[in-house]
Amino acid sequence: MEFIPRPKPAITGNEAIHLEDAYHGYYDPSNRRVRTVLNDIDLIISRGEFVSLVGPSGCGKSTLLKLFTGQEMVQKAKYFQVLGRLPSFPDRSRxxxxxxxxxxxxxxxxxxxxxxxxxxxxxxxxxxxxxxxxxxxxxxxxxxxxxxxxxxxxxxxxxxxxxxxxxxxxxxxxxxxxxxxPDLICMDESYGALDASTREDLQIFILKLWEKYKKTVVFVTHNLEEAVFLGTRVIVLSQFWTSDLPAAQEEGSRIIMDIPLEPHAMSTEVKQTTAFKELTKYILERGFNPKQRLHIAQFNADLRHPNAFSSLTREQFDASQPAPPAAAPPPDSKPG
Ligand SMILES: Nc1ncnc2c1ncn2[C@@H]1O[C@H](COP(=O)(O)OP(=O)(O)OP(=O)(O)O)[C@@H](O)[C@H]1O
Ligand SMILES: [Mg+2]
The missing domain is CATH 3.40.50.300 (P-loop containing nucleotide triphosphate hydrolases)
Structure with missing residues (x-):
């Protein structure tokens, strides 16, 4: 399957989150360089969406949430706005x-x-x-x-x-x-340590709040059933790469699946249906199984949500940045 870059969707002014070509990483003292954790994230989340964010452990889900809440500042991005501005510190709206x-x-x-x-x-x-x-x-x-x-x-x-x-x-x-x-609520594996029945009670609880207030929710979970049940959209972030690029460029995670679901809350009975189970299995197999390391280009075929898009590659992005100002000539240098 060919990699087809998707054009950016039309901007409506109704975006809760809008990221383009966003990169983030952490300094690794062992080899004295920044290790990329998030590699080229392109994402638009409209106000009122309930987004489930899933992905293998360590892929950068919590890091992405920290960028949304302003606990961390994105390192590099062409565009980065949360609720209409660059989040630079946590506040009440988030x-x-x-x-x-x-x-x-x-x-x-x-x-x-x-x-x-x-x-x-x-x-x-x-x-x-x-x-x-x-x-x-x-x-x-x-x-x-x-x-x-x-x-x-x-x-x-x-x-x-x-x-x-x-x-x-x-x-x-x-x-x-x-x-x-708040206009945006970020939940990071908030239900991870709960027993099954409390968990289901609280799933219904958060859905009721969401339906009442119609605010944006980003919900990180390791439980795919929970992700598909709660979300109006499921996003899979993953670091599984098998392209022919040099290793350093394959570092970090990208959004490899972005699937639209029902735009409204569903009854818990939906969890028992074949369609629900098949979808959960499909996400697990395509998004999580390292043995099925599909080429990142193939994963792009799964960005089916209307707000999913892929923009520049890192090289294209780097090339698009203004060149650094030329160094001033040493004081004793003479022209000519
Ligand atoms: N402050 C930090 N300094 C250095 N490395 C960090 C820091 N925070 C996170 N990392 C690294 O970034 C990567 C992504 O971490 P993150 O916590 O975002 O993953 P995650 O997807 O939330 O994982 P999990 O599902 O296990 O919670 C990991 O390799 C982690 O070790
Ligand atoms: Mg985490």
Whole structure:
């Protein structure tokens, strides 16, 4: 199959995220160079989409989310906008549930749940006893919903992984309840440590919130069934390359699949249908199995979402950058 670069879709002004030719990596002291993690990411996510982001461990999903939330600044990009601007620090418009839970170890479960509110509330609210009463009532409701009531006075170190995860989720949900949903919410394996039944409850919970507020969600998960069930779109990020390019250019991940799904939430019964199972299997086989290292060009055939596109290669991008200014001649050099 031939590699056919896809033209950029028309810009409508309704984009929550718009990246073009984005590269990001980390300095590797062992060989003193930057190791590319994200290699040429081209992505448009419209406002209101629920995007499931999947990919093998270490491919750069959390890194990509950190670029969206402003926890890290993209190293190189032709275009990079989140909610209409370059994200340079985390703020209220972009909510996040972290992969590593992000709990304060010295605070009890209840205080941790209220912590999100303390960060977001205004000075006036913080000094209002009635506001605090309301916040505490709400915290109690979430402790109950998350089956954490018995643990409200425990510290994070005394909790299991799944319990810690539920505290982190409650922290985010209570903030959404009181302040509304942020325009973009990034969830990084937020349900990874939950048991199956709590997980399904919370899948329905986030879908209800999404349907109510119609905001953009980017949801990283290792569970393909969850990805296909929740998303209006599934994106696979992967570092599996087998092109003939030199090794250094094959480093890092790209979007290799971008599949549109139902634009609305589905009932959990859909998980039992053959079509659902076949789609999950297809994504697993094409996107994850290293034995099936298809040429990256073939993967591009799967960028079926109308907002998926592939633009310049790194060489084309580098060549398109303005040349660095010429060095000034040494002071004693003479013209001619
Ligand atoms: N701050 C950092 N400094 C150096 N390397 C990093 C840093 N953060 C991430 N990396 C590296 O970047 C790569 C991508 O990491 P990232 O956490 O984004 O992967 P991931 O897809 O989220 O993986 P997982 O599914 O296991 O969470 C990994 O090789 C990781 O070791
Ligand atoms: Mg991660």
């Amino acid at each position: 909510g996040v549930v972290f992969q590593n839970y992000g709990l304060a170890p010295h605070l009890t479960v209840q205080r941790n749940i209220l912590l999100g509110l303390e960060f977001q509330s205004s000075m006036l609210q913080r000094f209002s006893p009635s506001w605090w009463r309301q916040a505490k009532d709400m915290a109690r409701k979430y402790l109950d919903d998350m089956r954490l009531s018995d643990a409200s006075n425990k510290y994070p170190s005394e909790l299991s992984g799944g319990m810690r995860q539920r505290v982190a989720i409650a922290q985010t949900l209570i903030t959404i309840d009181l302040f509304g949903m």
